[in-house]
Amino acid sequence: MTQPVKAFTTDFDLTTGLSKKTPSVKRQLSSMKNMYANKQAYDGKLQNENNPLIYEFYELDIPQTSGDILFGTSVLYPGKVGDEYHMTKGHFHTILETGEVYYCLSGEGFMLMENPEGDWQIEKFSPGQVVYVPPRYAHRSINTGNKPLITFYAFRADAGHDYGTIETKGYRKLVVEKDGQPEVIDNPKWN
Numbered sequence: 461m462t463q464p465v466k467a468f469t470t471d472f473d474l475t476t477g478l479s480k481k482t483p484s485v486k487r488q489l490s491s492m493k494n495m496y497a498n499k500q501a502y503d504g505k506l507q508n509e510n511n512p513l514i515y516e517f518y519e520l521d522i523p524q525t526s527g528d529i530l531f532g533t534s535v536l537y538p539g540k541v542g543d544e545y546h547m548t549k550g551h552f553h554t555i556l557e558t559g560e561v562y563y564c565l566s567g568e569g570f571m572l573m574e575n576p577e578g579d580w581q582i583e584k585f586s587p588g589q590v591v592y593v594p595p596r597y598a599h600r601s602i603n604t605g606n607k608p609l610i611t612f613y614a615f616r617a618d619a620g621h622d623y624g625t626i627e628t629k630g631y632r633k634l635v636v637e638k639d640g641q642p643e644v645i646d647n648p649k650w651n
Contacts, residue, residue, distance in 0.1 A: 484516040487549065489541075494627060495549060497634055497649050501542030513537060514546050515601075528617035536569065536601050536609040543636040545569070550600030550631065552576075554620025560593040560613060562601070567609030570635055570642065573597040580633055582644060585609060598626055602635045604642040 488511045489502070496502045505512070519532035539546045550572070553560070562571060564585040571591045574580035575598070583591045585601070593599045603609040634647045 482518045482520065484518050484535075486516045487514050488512065489514055492549065495547070495630070496541040496544050497630075497647060498542035498544065501544075505541050512539070514539075515548050522617055524618045524620075526616060526618050529614050530617040530619075531612065531614040533565070534601060534609075534611050534613060536567070536603040536611075538567075538603050538606050538608065540637060543638070545602050545604050545635055545637065545642065547572075547602040547635070548600050549623055550598055550626045552596075552598045552622040552625055553615070554622050555616070555618065557595040558616050558619035559595045560599065560615040560619075562591045562593065563612045564589045564591070565610040565612060567603060567607050568605035569601060569603040569609040571599055571601055572631060572633060572635060572644075573599045574632055578632065580631075582633070582635070585611065598631070600626075600631060602642075604635065604637075 489506050490511050492514055515534060515536040517532055517534040519530065522528050522530060524530070534548065536548060537546060564587055566587050567585070569585045571583045571585060571593065573582070573593055575596045585591065601609060601611060630647055630650050632647055632650050633644050635642050635644055
């Protein structure tokens, strides 16, 4: 006897990345502790700007099984902490051999990726650009523009998220503003 198929629909507006029904998960600056290299700039922004919203994401609640694909949209707001651009926390997948696809709907920025062996790469986001995150790579979106960076993403639903490794070690590279332009530099806190 076969099981009935449950259809999943979404109300994501692919122009804005927002959802009318699906609540977002919000990441304010206070949830980004130790993510930014300049602690003094972080503390100052947290105090002076009343814990601003850095990013939020909307995800369809589907079964977390290997046969399903989890997807959603992420909205990363413009701004900087010191000279470092606003970014997502970044994560590995708990099932490390999981790839992920991001499609840029609007805004501009980068996807920073690195694997446990120390290899890293960075890919540019612009509207219509697809970025593939290979298996074994932690990944973080970075908004280098003056408008929200909105991306659609999809990955294996049971892959899980490992934020702890990034919270502990950070990324080897940072994207900062230098002379009005984004520049990739070594993270002075990485060890």
